[in-house]
Amino acid sequence: MSADSQAEVDVWKHLADMVHEKHPNITVTFESTAFQSYYDKLNTQAASNSLPCIAGLQAQRVPDVGKLFKDLKPLYEKDTSFSLASYEESITKGLTQDGKQLAVPYDLGPYVLYYNKDMFDAAGIPAPKPGWTKDEFLAAAKALTNDGKYGYAADGTPDMWLPYVLSIGGDYLKDGEPDLTNDKVVEGFSFVTGLATDEKVAPVVPATGTANWPADQFRNGNAAMYIDGPWQLINAKKNVDFTLGLATVPAFDGKSVTTMSGTGFGVTAACEHPEEAWKAVSVIIGKDAQEYIANAGRGFPAYTEAQELWYSTASVDGAKEAIDAALETVDVYETAPKWNRLSALLQQYAVEAFSGSKSPRDVLTQVQQQVSQ
Amino acid sequence: MASTLSTDNNRRSSIKPTASSPTPRRRKSGDRAAVLGFLAPNLAGFLLFTLVPIGASLALSLYEWPLIGEATFSGFENFVRLFTKDPVFWEVVGNTFYFVVGYVVLNLIVSLSLAVWLTSRIRFAGLFRFAFFLPVVAPMVANAVVWRLLFTPDDGLIAWATRTFTGLEAPNWLGSSEWAMPAVIIMSVWAGFGYNMIIFVAAIESVPDSLYEAAAIDGAGWWRRLLGVTLPLISPSMFFATVMTVISSLQVFAQPYILTGGGPGSSTTTLVFYLYKQGFQGYEMGYASSIAWSLFVLIMGITFLQFRAQKRWVHYA
Numbered sequence: 001m002s003a004d005s006q007a008e009v010d011v012w013k014h015l016a017d018m019v020h021e022k023h024p025n026i027t028v029t030f031e032s033t034a035f036q037s038y039y040d041k042l043n044t045q046a047a048s049n050s051l052p053c054i055a056g057l058q059a060q061r062v063p064d065v066g067k068l069f070k071d072l073k074p075l076y077e078k079d080t081s082f083s084l085a086s087y088e089e090s091i092t093k094g095l096t097q098d099g100k101q102l103a104v105p106y107d108l109g110p111y112v113l114y115y116n117k118d119m120f121d122a123a124g125i126p127a128p129k130p131g132w133t134k135d136e137f138l139a140a141a142k143a144l145t146n147d148g149k150y151g152y153a154a155d156g157t158p159d160m161w162l163p164y165v166l167s168i169g170g171d172y173l174k175d176g177e178p179d180l181t182n183d184k185v186v187e188g189f190s191f192v193t194g195l196a197t198d199e200k201v202a203p204v205v206p207a208t209g210t211a212n213w214p215a216d217q218f219r220n221g222n223a224a225m226y227i228d229g230p231w232q233l234i235n236a237k238k239n240v241d242f243t244l245g246l247a248t249v250p251a252f253d254g255k256s257v258t259t260m261s262g263t264g265f266g267v268t269a270a271c272e273h274p275e276e277a278w279k280a281v282s283v284i285i286g287k288d289a290q291e292y293i294a295n296a297g298r299g300f301p302a303y304t305e306a307q308e309l310w311y312s313t314a315s316v317d318g319a320k321e322a323i324d325a326a327l328e329t330v331d332v333y334e335t336a337p338k339w340n341r342l343s344a345l346l347q348q349y350a351v352e353a354f355s356g357s358k359s360p361r362d363v364l365t366q367v368q369q370q371v372s373q
Numbered sequence: 374m375a376s377t378l379s380t381d382n383n384r385r386s387s388i389k390p391t392a393s394s395p396t397p398r399r400r401k402s403g404d405r406a407a408v409l410g411f412l413a414p415n416l417a418g419f420l421l422f423t424l425v426p427i428g429a430s431l432a433l434s435l436y437e438w439p440l441i442g443e444a445t446f447s448g449f450e451n452f453v454r455l456f457t458k459d460p461v462f463w464e465v466v467g468n469t470f471y472f473v474v475g476y477v478v479l480n481l482i483v484s485l486s487l488a489v490w491l492t493s494r495i496r497f498a499g500l501f502r503f504a505f506f507l508p509v510v511a512p513m514v515a516n517a518v519v520w521r522l523l524f525t526p527d528d529g530l531i532a533w534a535t536r537t538f539t540g541l542e543a544p545n546w547l548g549s550s551e552w553a554m555p556a557v558i559i560m561s562v563w564a565g566f567g568y569n570m571i572i573f574v575a576a577i578e579s580v581p582d583s584l585y586e587a588a589a590i591d592g593a594g595w596w597r598r599l600l601g602v603t604l605p606l607i608s609p610s611m612f613f614a615t616v617m618t619v620i621s622s623l624q625v626f627a628q629p630y631i632l633t634g635g636g637p638g639s640s641t642t643t644l645v646f647y648l649y650k651q652g653f654q655g656y657e658m659g660y661a662s663s664i665a666w667s668l669f670v671l672i673m674g675i676t677f678l679q680f681r682a683q684k685r686w687v688h689y690a
Contacts, residue, residue, distance in 0.1 A: 046440070
């Protein structure tokens with residue numbers, strides 16, 4: 001499983017202990033790596049036939065590594081205490097491939113807009129509400145931009161701008177392959193890069209090897225808004241000294257569609273003890289564990305009954321309204337194989353679109369050319 | 374020279390009695406066992422972790438292997454694709470040469486100048502030597518993170534210094550494809566010159582004072598002594614430093630990986646970074662191996678040329 005902080009590691013270790021308590025004959029050894037290199041590790045372990053029995057799987061990575069996982073259906077059909085219907089449907093669907101249920105989700109998250117409430121208050125403008133429009137967004141971003149601070153931050157990774165493409169009615173996939181050069185995709189991408197080049201409400205993006213640069217800008221107070229998933233809330237709340245708020249991605253012509261992702265646990269195809277592995281998985285994603293995760297504020301639980309608990313733990317302005325609103329129109333984050341490569345290329349090439357030295361269309365064309373060679 | 378000769382003589386004279394001793398065979402095979410015994414740990418490691426993987430990667434470069442899944446033999450298809458179809462490979466080769474030339478030239482100029490300065494009669498030479506060598510020991514990751522802050526447009530230290538002292542706007546170092554590579558080179562030179570500097574300091578200090586005295590008596594000034602005495606006498610060290618620096622800079626990886634992520638666009642993607650991306654982001658191990666072997670041949674070729682050219686300028690005393 002991936003973990004980017006000690007807080008996360010502790011959560012996973014606690015879940016492993018919950019398995020030990022319930023099934024003393026099963027031992028779960030927890031291994032983790034930073035999210036950025038998690039799939040490298042998974043692939044390398046698969047190539048050397050040393051995969052653990054249980055592994056985390058993010059919905060976006062299903063096209064790449066789905067084949068490493070077993071279909072869980074035969075395992076959970078025998079298990080009367082388990083019902084897939086207790087989990088948010090959009091994400092259980094996201095974790096299937098060719099009719100196989102590869103993993104059961106523990107969290108899900110529509111990408112939402114994080115905002116720095118203190119900056120809004122200081123600028124004397126009302127905090128954003130779910131459903132706010134593009135024009136309101138632009139006006140707020142302009143009002144927030146001064147004195148070296150910016151209203152918004154984004155970079156070229158697809159998570160940062162696909163919601164804008166979807167909100168204007170675009171589609172970035174065609175027959176399961178990336179289709180980055182159609183007009184709507186270019187329009188959505190140009191809107192986001194234009195925040196830096198034309199509107200000047202977002203900082204120019206540096207070329208960088210770091211993941212989630214916009215989150216850094218937001219957390220250190222350089223930018224008042226950015227988009228991210230609710231799973232970041234625990235890290236964000238701990239690391240910032242201002243009041244956080246959540247809202248939806250601004251609506252275009254009354255429509256705000258966001259992508260969403262989520263992660264689940266599955267049993268790997270080469271596992272020699274699938275029955276035991278399933279027993280462990282059913283505890284890790286079970287009701288108690290989901291309530292524990294909700295209480296710890298880690299990931300927004302996929303187990304619907306545990307979601308209320310998460311909202312009360314998070315106690316972040318507008319979290320419930322934003323996430324509920326986002327979930328109503330959400331699009332499961334569908335991807336193509338080698339999505340991580342596409343994502344890295346976009347981060348790398350988009351720098352020039354944010355600085356204005358290349359047109360957004362040229363950048364998308366270059367990336368498209370490389371992923372389809 | 375004299376000392377080298379005498380050790381050669383000693384060796385010869387020590388071999389002769391052994392060869393003519395009554396039990397040459399036993400002694401010889403005993404030696405061999407001992408030699409192999411001492412070499413074994415290193416040799417095993419070399420075989421297991423260097424030679425076998427190198428051989429395997431050569432074989433791999435002829436396969437298409439998506440890491441998870443079957444490897445299929447494809448002959449020279451990977452190389453054909455790399456050289457003729459890959460949209461960025463030649464750009465990446467160009468970037469690598471850009472880095473190598475910029476880095477090696479600047480590195481040698483900086484390290485040589487500082488070495489000359491440090492060996493002149495200055496105070497606190499030891500302290501300076503220590504300070505200049507520090508970046509070599511500091512981990513590249515930490516360096517890159519600090520330099521990223523220095524390179525920040527508008528508020529970064531470099532941007533501030535440029536504005537304050539020249540009145541001009543500093544370039545957007547990491548945001549433009551023209552300036553990203555110079556930024557990577559500047560950081561690399563800062564991080565790496567100390568190593569060559571120490572080599573040059575040692576070489577300059579071993580130049581006999583009598584030569585300088587003789588040159589001074591002949592009326593040679595500081596420049597003349599530098600060009601006529603110091604540089605020719607330390608040319609073997611310069612050759613060594615050049616060869617090693619060229620090889621290591623052809624393999625540059627950490628700087629673009631951490632500082633720029635290879636961007637903007639492909640402007641700072643070097644061969645090894647590209648190899649990494651193909652192997653560990655695209656999971657195309659065969660293709661990545663073919664890049665590795667192209668790089669290997671390139672390094673071999675360049676190093677060969679350097680050895681050929683050394684006759685022209687390297688003087689072994």
